[in-house]
Amino acid sequence: xxxLDPRTILRDSVLEIRxxxxxxxxxxxxxxxxxxxxxxxxxxxxxxxxxxxSARRGANIRAFVRISARPIRIACEVTRPSMVxxxxxxxxxxxxxxxxxxxxxxxxFNTRHTPDECARHYRLSGRVFTIAGDDIGTRYLKASIGNxxxxxTMAHAIGGFEPTSVIDSFLATLxxxxxxxxxxxxxxxxxxxxxxxxxxxxxxxxxxxxxEPPRFAGYGELPVGAQTxxxxxxxxxxxxxxxxxxxxxxxxxxxKCNGCSHCITNCPxxxxxxxxxxxxxxxxxxxxxxxxxxxxxxxxxxCPFNLFxxxxxxxxxxxxxxxx
Amino acid sequence: MSAPELTAFPRVTTPSGERYEGVIDxxxxxxxxxxxxxxxTEVTADGNAAAALAVLQMWRCVVYxxxxxxxxxxxxxxxxxxxxxxxxCLKRIKLMEAEHAVADYLAAAAAACRDLIFPxxxxxxxxxxxxxxxxxxxxxxxxxxxxxxxxxxxxNYPLCIEGDPSDTFGQRDAGMIQVSCRGxxxxxxxILQIPCVSMHHDVLTPSMPGFYGIKDSxxxxxxxxxxxxxxxxxxxxxxxxxxxxxxxxxxxAMGNCVTSRHFQGFKVAQRRRYEKVLEVLPxxxxxFERSFGRSGLSYxxxxxxxxxxxxxxxxxxxxxxxxxFEEIREGYAKAHGIKVAGLCIRLLSPFPREAVRxxxxxxxxVLVVNQAxxxxxxxxxxxxxxxxxxxxxxxxxxxxxxxxxxxxxxxxTWEAMLDNGRRALSGDMPPPYQIFHxxxxx
Numbered sequence: 001x002x003x004l005d006p007r008t009i010l011r012d013s014v015l016e017i018r019x020x021x022x023x024x025x026x027x028x029x030x031x032x033x034x035x036x037x038x039x040x041x042x043x044x045x046x047x048x049x050x051x052x053x054s055a056r057r058g059a060n061i062r063a064f065v066r067i068s069a070r071p072i073r074i075a076c077e078v079t080r081p082s083m084v085x086x087x088x089x090x091x092x093x094x095x096x097x098x099x100x101x102x103x104x105x106x107x108x109f110n111t112r113h114t115p116d117e118c119a120r121h122y123r124l125s126g127r128v129f130t131i132a133g134d135d136i137g138t139r140y141l142k143a144s145i146g147n148x149x150x151x152x153t154m155a156h157a158i159g160g161f162e163p164t165s166v167i168d169s170f171l172a173t174l175x176x177x178x179x180x181x182x183x184x185x186x187x188x189x190x191x192x193x194x195x196x197x198x199x200x201x202x203x204x205x206x207x208x209x210x211x212e213p214p215r216f217a218g219y220g221e222l223p224v225g226a227q228t229x230x231x232x233x234x235x236x237x238x239x240x241x242x243x244x245x246x247x248x249x250x251x252x253x254x255x256k257c258n259g260c261s262h263c264i265t266n267c268p269x270x271x272x273x274x275x276x277x278x279x280x281x282x283x284x285x286x287x288x289x290x291x292x293x294x295x296x297x298x299x300x301x302x303c304p305f306n307l308f309x310x311x312x313x314x315x316x317x318x319x320x321x322x323x324x
Numbered sequence: 325m326s327a328p329e330l331t332a333f334p335r336v337t338t339p340s341g342e343r344y345e346g347v348i349d350x351x352x353x354x355x356x357x358x359x360x361x362x363x364x365t366e367v368t369a370d371g372n373a374a375a376a377l378a379v380l381q382m383w384r385c386v387v388y389x390x391x392x393x394x395x396x397x398x399x400x401x402x403x404x405x406x407x408x409x410x411x412x413c414l415k416r417i418k419l420m421e422a423e424h425a426v427a428d429y430l431a432a433a434a435a436a437c438r439d440l441i442f443p444x445x446x447x448x449x450x451x452x453x454x455x456x457x458x459x460x461x462x463x464x465x466x467x468x469x470x471x472x473x474x475x476x477x478x479x480n481y482p483l484c485i486e487g488d489p490s491d492t493f494g495q496r497d498a499g500m501i502q503v504s505c506r507g508x509x510x511x512x513x514x515i516l517q518i519p520c521v522s523m524h525h526d527v528l529t530p531s532m533p534g535f536y537g538i539k540d541s542x543x544x545x546x547x548x549x550x551x552x553x554x555x556x557x558x559x560x561x562x563x564x565x566x567x568x569x570x571x572x573x574x575x576x577a578m579g580n581c582v583t584s585r586h587f588q589g590f591k592v593a594q595r596r597r598y599e600k601v602l603e604v605l606p607x608x609x610x611x612f613e614r615s616f617g618r619s620g621l622s623y624x625x626x627x628x629x630x631x632x633x634x635x636x637x638x639x640x641x642x643x644x645x646x647x648x649f650e651e652i653r654e655g656y657a658k659a660h661g662i663k664v665a666g667l668c669i670r671l672l673s674p675f676p677r678e679a680v681r682x683x684x685x686x687x688x689x690v691l692v693v694n695q696a697x698x699x700x701x702x703x704x705x706x707x708x709x710x711x712x713x714x715x716x717x718x719x720x721x722x723x724x725x726x727x728x729x730x731x732x733x734x735x736x737t738w739e740a741m742l743d744n745g746r747r748a749l750s751g752d753m754p755p756p757y758q759i760f761h762x763x764x765x766x
Contacts, residue, residue: 035544039368049370049543073647075506075539077732216762 001125001204004104006158009082010044014068016078017154020097021087022244023052023059026147030087031063033151037161037169038067047072058241058294060091067158079213082106083157087150090244094237098122098211106157110134110146119203123210129157129200136197140190148187152194167191238269242295247313250286256305257284263299263308272299336567343567350384350439356414357383359552360406369547371540372398374508375445375472375533378515380406380415381552382559384441384468387433389418389426391450395537396474399445423450427457427471434466434530439565441468441519447537448476448491455495461530462499463594465569467522471500472515473534474541475643476730488730489643490696492534492672493703499594500532501601502673503621506644508547511535513612516555517621520608525566526600538730539644550616558615562608569593598674605671623676626683628653628665636662637745638687638719640680640708642669643695645726645733652735656742662749664742669704681711687719691745694757695727701757720748723757736763 009015017034021027028050035048045068052061064078079099083106086097098107105126109118112135115128131153133146141148148170155166170191171184179187259280264272269292277283284307287293300308333344360381369377376399379385388407390400400417407415420426426444434442446454451473461469475489492502501522505511514533522531535541569590602623609620619625627650629635639649646668657664667683684690690712694702701709705723712718724741727733737760744754744765759766 032544036368039546045546046368047543047545049538072545074651074735075644075647076734076737079734216764218764218766 001103003127003202004082004102004106006083006106007160010067010158011069014066014070014072014074015083015158016081017065017067017083017085018078018081018097019063019085019087019150020091020095021061021063021085022091022241023061025088026145026150027061027063027085027087028052030085030147030151030154031065033147033170033173034154035065035067036173037151037155037166038065040165040169043069045070045072051077058243060094060240062095083154084108085150085154086110087146088244090240090242092122094240096211098124100213101126101211103206108150108153108157110150110153115199115201116203119201119205123206125204125206127157127200127202129153129198131194131198133194136190136193140186140193142186148190149194149197152191153198156195156198157200163195166195237291238294239289239291240294242293245312246295246310248287248289248293248295248299249309249311250284250307251309252284252305252307257307258304259283260304262302262304266298266302268296268298269293343565345565348437348439353386353414353440354383354556357552357556358410358413361549361551362553363551365549365551367547367549368544369508369512370398370542370544371508371511371535372396372445372474372542373402374512374547375399375515375535376402376406377547377549378512379403379441379443379470381549381555382441382516382519383552383556384439384519384559384563385443386414386440387416387418387442389420389429389433389442389444391420391423391426391444391446393423393447393450395476395541396445396447396450396472398541399472399474423453424457426450427454427461430469430471431457431461431464431466434469435464438466438468438568439563441470441523443470443472445472445474447474448488451491451495455498458495458498458500463591464530465528465594465597466530467524467528468519469530470515470519470522471530471532473502473532474537475534476537488696488728489534489536492532493696493698495532496673496703498532499598500530500673501527501598502532502534502671504642504670504672505533505535506540506642506646506668508540508543508545509618511540512547512549513616513618514621516550516558517608517612520559520562521601521605521621523563524600524604524608525564527597527604528566528569529594529597529601536643536730543644548618554615558612561611569597601671601674602676602678621670623669623671623679624683625668625670626666627668628657628663629683629686630663630665634663634686634688635665636688636749637664637742638684638690639664639666639693639742639745640669640684640690640704641666641693641695642672642704645693645695648733648735649693649738652738656739660746662746675707675711677707677711680708681715684708684712684719685715689720689722689745689748691722691724691741693741694723694725695733697728705757720753722748722754725757725759726761728759728761731761734762737761739763740765 019027035046038044038046048065050063085108087110103125107124107128109130110133112132115130119128131149133149134144136149137145155161259282271288273286274282274284333347336343388403404417407413430442505514518531518533605621609622612620692705692708694704701723709721722745740760740763
């Protein structure tokens with residue numbers, strides 16, 4: 001496996017980059033910023049676009065960018081990118097973010113994990129870059145959002161951009177939006193910290209068949225109105241819309257549930273578990289959170305005894321599967 | 325201050341009534357225009373932004389009517405932000421309660437001042453809601469109405485928010501000048517030129533420039549904006565006061581209504597004006613190219629046609645997906661040892677039949693790629709077949725559908741469609757039409 005150099009690719013053909021994340025997580029801004037940075041070089045052509053549906057905040061979204069030294073005519077979606085970004089590891093629950101990437105490609109992660117851990121966990125062969133972007137966002141921007149860091153890491157992974165250009169281009173975009181000077185300064189600090197904290201390595205962990213794009217073989221018989229075969233997510237489970245890193249937890253060690261049933265009637269997904277109780281009529285025993293809990297917090301807000309909470313949960317590392 | 329008497333203005337008699345020359349003084353309007361760009365400027369823009377910038381730079385655009393609807397919403401948002409952010413800006417936004425009201429407003433406002441341009445941008449359901457007025461506009465002679473159509477699947481079920489030119493083809497016979505664009509620069513350039521065609525004294529027909537929702541409306545790329553002054557100079561060369569066709573000045577009130585024996589004359593005049601587009605549009609395109617150094621309006625774009633001689637397989641299509649065909653064309657032709665060329669149709673209505681025939685008569689087989697739902701072989705296929713009908717030995721016509729509902733048209737899909745065209749080359753004619761997706765025939 002020979003690592004592929006993005007600069008060589010964009011010079012000789014078209015560098016195609018795909019990003020996976022969740023709505024509201026800053027993925028689109030990260031890609032727009034990368035496109036703006038590339039366009040500061042008059043010899044480069046860029047095509048950048050987001051891909052999302054009408055789904056709510058937290059739903060899986062994608063973003064794409066093509067960069068090339070020659071005019072870009074191709075208009076189809078990017079299905080065999082030579083570089084990918086996983087902005088939110090929760091997104092990897094419903095899509096294979098590395099699908100179609102050739103051996104030697106580039107993988108960028110917004111994560112606390114090391115490149116080595118990511119390469120082994122997701123079975124990747126190529127260049128792996130990681131940045132704890134959410135932590136940097138929390139530190140400098142008072143928000144757990146890693147788009148600034150993801151942008152910096154992608155630019156770093158492509159190579160050939162001066163650090164000052166990377167910073168100035170991003171700040172110029174913010175200035176156009178009339179962002180206050182104090183916020184600009186905090187973004188500058190976040191950009192500088194990101195440049196200093198990028199980690200990388202080259203690994204060869206994939207196995208034959210890993211991340212192969214599936215071959216489309218027609219739809220067969222379709223029910224009326226069928227669209228699921230076209231959709232991005234492998235299944236339509238609304239739990240994928242939930243924020244990453246937390247999960248609903250029910251605990252009632254002292255038997256406080258009085259059977260008021262507010263949680264049952266308010267849950268939009270009908271996932272509250274209960275059993276008949278001779279005294280109170282109903283006794284709540286938990287919630288089936290793996291498929292449909294999107295953390296709307298209705299149960300948390302209505303329970304008179306605060307029996308529902310959000311608990312930390314490293315979902316991606318426990319649940320994300322490598323497709324092969 | 326009281327309004328001046330009409331008698332103070334010279335009356336000009338025209339076949340359709342009288343004009344009062346100079347009754348609306350547009351010079352103050354022109355002087356009040358605040359330029360967006362004073363020199364050629366490079367920006368990053370998506371399709372909606374490119375369309376918004378173009379109309380913002382026109383001095384003749386002072387009122388923008390709109391109703392937010394995906395995927396064209398950013399057009400009106402961008403114009404609103406510009407108007408709100410520029411102190412003393414003459415331009416105004418009219419947000420209407422629904423799309424049919426937008427069309428009604430455009431009709432009334434455009435009739436009130438023939439020399440200003442009244443644009444909106446809409447898509448699919450919005451255009452469907454405008455349907456009745458769009459038909460009327462097509463016959464109105466109001467060339468100063470511009471409906472920018474951001475193609476999107478027409479009212480299908482379940483609601484689809486992806487791009488599809490079905491809405492354009494659904495309005496195919498509304499009588500508007502329909503031009504398809506691809507890419508940010510072409511969108512911008514087309515919107516600068518199209519009023520010159522639609523307001524030309526021989527044409528006087530409203531326009532509907534269009535581009536694909538999502539595939540172009542939401543894709544960012546480099547865009548070169550021209551200085552406002554140069555745009556004004558170009559447009560003012562072509563747009564001048566002229567006599568109006570009859571419908572909008574009261575002539576239809578009694579003697580020229582649908583029951584009149586003269587009504588057919590009105591329809592014939594409408595048709596003649598419409599067909600004049602075929603003469604006027606290339607002239608304006610050539611002038612644009614001379615003025616700005618980029619390709620101007622044309623019937624179609626071409627790729628892969630030799631100076632002389634024929635090609636084995638000619639592809640006819642439209643929109644940004646044609647670019648993917650361009651990308652694979654040479655490799656495909658080389659791999660199969662055939663000559664492959666393409667026509668990317670830009671002028672949809674009126675369809676440039678003669679020019680298409682002259683080009684395609686050099687092909688052995690024509691593959692027409694349709695991206696809009698049609699009950700038969702496809703709108704474009706029928707137009708192409710009609711254009712070829714009188715040739716002594718017309719090429720075989722193969723019809724394909726893809727990208728329905730705005731779906732992606734991958735390289736594999738293009739290859740599968742081209743394979744179908746090759747079948748016809750060897751005398752094995754495929755079915756009348758087939759639908760393709762992800763490289764498979766469905």
